[in-house]
Amino acid sequence: MTYYIKCTLKNKKKEARGIFSCTFNFDRKRIRELRPGRFVMVWLPGIDEFPLSPSNYDPETCTVRLTFKVRVIGTQTLSAINVGDAIFIRGPYGNGFKVPRELAKENDKPVLIAGGGVGLAPLMPLIKDLLHRNIKLHVICGFRSFDEAFFIDEIADLLENNFTISTDDGSMGIKGTVVDVAKELLRRKTFSYVYACGPEIMLFKLHKMLLNKRVPHQMLVERYIKCALGVCGSCIINGFRLCKEGPVFNDVKLKKMKEFGRYKRNASGVRELIS
Incomplete structure (x- = not known):
């Protein structure tokens, strides 16, 4: 999956010092391809693109929660957006956790x-x-x-x-x-x-x-x-x-x-x- 999905911020929470959770709407088809441990690429145009593995995803509400630590300009920018703002996400990618x-x-x-x-x-x-x-x-x-x-x-x-x-x-x-x-x-x-x-x-x-x-x-x-x-x-x-x-x-x-x-x-x- 190489194309981007425009995702709107539904909720933002400061979890702890320097740690935030942002919940976004997501594509109904793509969300069913998420598995524990897989990741998405977050694109902030003109700023950065970086991977994050969701801390929660809900096919019923079609939302994805991304939890991250503020480290560099990408996560700094992501932590500063407001409800209603949009970012771009592609994926999911990779192999997640398997249950033997x-x-x-x-x-x-x-x-x-x-x-x-x-x-x-x-x-x-x-x-x-x-x-x-x-x-x-x-x-x-x-x-x-x-x-x-x-x-x-x-x-x-x-x-x-x-x-x-x-x-x-x-x-x-x-x-x-x-x-x-x-x-x-x-x-x-x-x-x-x-x-x-x-x-x-x-x-x-x-x-x-x-x-x-x-x-x-x-x-x-x-x-x-x-x-x-x-x-x-x-x-x-x-x-x-x-x-x-x-x-x-x-x-x-x-x-x-x-x-x-x-x-x-x-x-x-x-x-x-x-x-």
């Missing part, structure tokens, strides 16, 4: 979902999908501090007590990182599968730990994306195009990525160390 057959069957072992920072946003459709399938879940919501925490009420409504909050500074929930919490949970419980999204350093550490514990997993990886069509090569990680084969990869593919957790590429395609 064994999870869909009756399974007493819960699934662990780990979200770090704004990486929690694209996990929300997955959480709802798995709950709809009657799959038991435990969700980790990790933030730097309490003023960056978001979606807590929404998650509490969905999961009751089956979630853990952590902050790096201890200002909310458990003091520690998502990886710290996951390590402790995996020590006390047996999980059949893990899904994760967040900063790549977090994902890399979690990936290594899960490999050692032989827990299968999928992770949504973020990279600079230009065309989203698999042509330009700007989002390639060791031969895998994030916009086509990803952005969600399973543990088998992640093991083959020597750059995962170590290097990224900037807008010019130059390889840089991940800090």
Whole structure:
């Protein structure tokens, strides 16, 4: 899908410090092609174009919610638009999260979902999908501090007590990182599968730990994306195009990525160390 859909802002909410949710009307046909973990390209003419994975989509109301952290001019501009303003969206693109057959069957072992920072946003459709399938879940919501925490009420409504909050500074929930919490949970419980999204350093550490514990997993990886069509090569990680084969990869593919957790590429395609 290469053409753009003009989308009008229906609602805007400041979720936390520097984090906003914008809900737009969307194309009735395209919305049925969305799946948890897939992404769309947001185009702000004359300013920027960038990928976002929806934090919610509703075929009944034909709306899409995009949740993002304000970082550069694109997200700065998006956070400043008003209800009634229009932007352009193309997509959806990529491969989203998959539910293995064994999870869909009756399974007493819960699934662990780990979200770090704004990486929690694209996990929300997955959480709802798995709950709809009657799959038991435990969700980790990790933030730097309490003023960056978001979606807590929404998650509490969905999961009751089956979630853990952590902050790096201890200002909310458990003091520690998502990886710290996951390590402790995996020590006390047996999980059949893990899904994760967040900063790549977090994902890399979690990936290594899960490999050692032989827990299968999928992770949504973020990279600079230009065309989203698999042509330009700007989002390639060791031969895998994030916009086509990803952005969600399973543990088998992640093991083959020597750059995962170590290097990224900037807008010019130059390889840089991940800090």
